[in-house]
Amino acid sequence: MPRILLLLLAVPLLAFAVAACGDDGPSEDALVVYSGRNEDLVGPLIERFEQETGIETEVKYADSPELAATIIEEGDASPADAFFSQDAGALGALQSESLLGKLPAATLDKVPEAFRSAKGDWVGTSARARVIAYDKRELQPDDLPASVLDLTDEEWKGRIAWAPTNASFQSFVTAMRAELGEEQTKAWLEGMLANDVQPYENNIAIRDAIAKGEIDAGLLNHYYVAEAIAEEGKDYPVGIYEPGDGDIGALVNVAGVGILASANQQEKAQRFVDFLLTDASQEYFADELKEYPVVPGVEADPSLQPLDEIEQPDIDLNQLDDLQGTVELLQQTGVL
Structure with a gap:
């Protein structure tokens, strides 16, 4: 093609x-x-x-x-x-x-x-940092996994949202391919699908779904939640969680x-x-x-959180240029 x-x-x-x-x-x-x-x-x-x-x-x-x-x-x-x-x-x-x-x-x-x-x-x-946004009424940071890779565990079945057509998500997957390799990335994508991950149109839709209590957590960029907190106040029900130890889920x-x-x-x-x-x-x-x-x-x-305190993965942003390879993988796994 x-x-x-x-x-x-x-x-x-x-x-x-x-x-x-x-x-x-x-x-x-x-x-x-x-x-x-x-x-x-x-x-x-x-x-x-x-x-x-x-x-x-x-x-x-x-x-x-x-x-x-x-x-x-x-x-x-x-x-x-x-x-x-x-x-x-x-x-x-x-x-x-x-x-x-x-x-x-x-x-x-x-x-x-x-x-x-x-x-x-x-x-x-x-x-911008990739984060796991979560419903503060249902979850605490300690409830969330140490790695985004652990979202394939049974306890998260049907509780996680992503936006697979979004540019930032596709760059995140490209970074995962660069960091973990093609096979492990494919296994994670297939594991997320098997775990009934919920697709949304974009980051805003994920954030708003969490705020409405429709979904427990989702993968997006930090600023969508930060903007809402600034507008709605500290009681806004969506929080930001950044995995540590250089996890790919904290990509900047x-x-x-x-x-x-x-x-x-x-x-x-x-x-x-x-x-x-x-x-x-x-x-x-x-x-x-x-x-x-x-x-x-x-x-x-x-x-x-200060940018230099985010325990981000050691990814060179110049490695994120293989959009074609990421699209092929997303199609192959049925994500797209």
């Missing part, structure tokens, strides 16, 4: 129906951004970019795997100038196809090496951005990338979205 079809099968087939900001498409001089980040989350920040720079910006929003697949099919004819991804894996998939251009050292050096492309093709904009990934090698608006795209790495933008990620800033000197929300 062609690579692009494998990528598209990972998510609902909306890649070719992504809504642009205007019915007639972007104007000739507009910066075109494909955003795998949700409009509700980053729309205000992109509006701020337009206001501060005067650069007209057209944004297409969809899931990161969809947009990566679209760009791969469009190739050098893609109208996109920049790709703002939910995770490193989708950026790595474009890098593997040589579709991203090199970023200047001055941009890359704003971010620690762990949060950027080793080849210089993309840079992280904010970090990044949202990130790259400039297409074929971009028509290279200079404007570069200004967009640099804007996302300003202190003001990093503070937006930290304060408004409860993500971890990646530019040194900008503080994370104090309610979060």
Whole structure:
């Protein structure tokens, strides 16, 4: 099966129906951004970019795997100038196809090496931790397993949720493949299915299902719960649990951005990338979205466990580029 079809099968087939900001498409001089980040989350920040720079910006929003697949099919004819991804894996998939251009050292050096492309093709904009979100009315942290791998145990049958079409979940599975190997990852996926894991559309749906008491726990990114706690107060019924000892369930990934090698608006795209790495933008990620800033000197929300205290696995984010292999495995096991 062609690579692009494998990528598209990972998510609902909306890649070719992504809504642009205007019915007639972007104007000739507009910066075109494909955003795998949700409009509700980053729309205000992109509006701020337009206001501060005067650069007209057209944004297409969809899931990161969809947009990566679209760009791969469009190739050098893609109208996109920049790709703002939910995770490193989708950026790595474009890098593997040589579709991203090199970023200047001055941009890359704003971010620690762990949060950027080793080849210089993309840079992280904010970090997030994979967690087990849980119902605080039913569970305590001591009730949760030491490893995400233990969620296949009988006691968790029908009690766990995941979002298999989500970009962050697919990157998590890719990281598991890199860390534990293909066979152990396959066994875990099959074990979760046998244990009646409950599929949901996205991380927000999982969080809300836990809050409503529909499910006991789920796999998602930390900030979805942190945002809700900030809005609803400390009595919000969903908690965050991070496995220790370098467990793959505590993977720290990044949202990130790259400039297409074929971009028509290279200079404007570069200004967009640099804007996302300003202190003001990093503070937006930290304060408004409860993500971890990646530019040194900008503080994370104090309610979060400090990033350097998370016992995360030793995973190089550059290893997360094999989206095709992950999709094949998810299809093979029946997860997709």
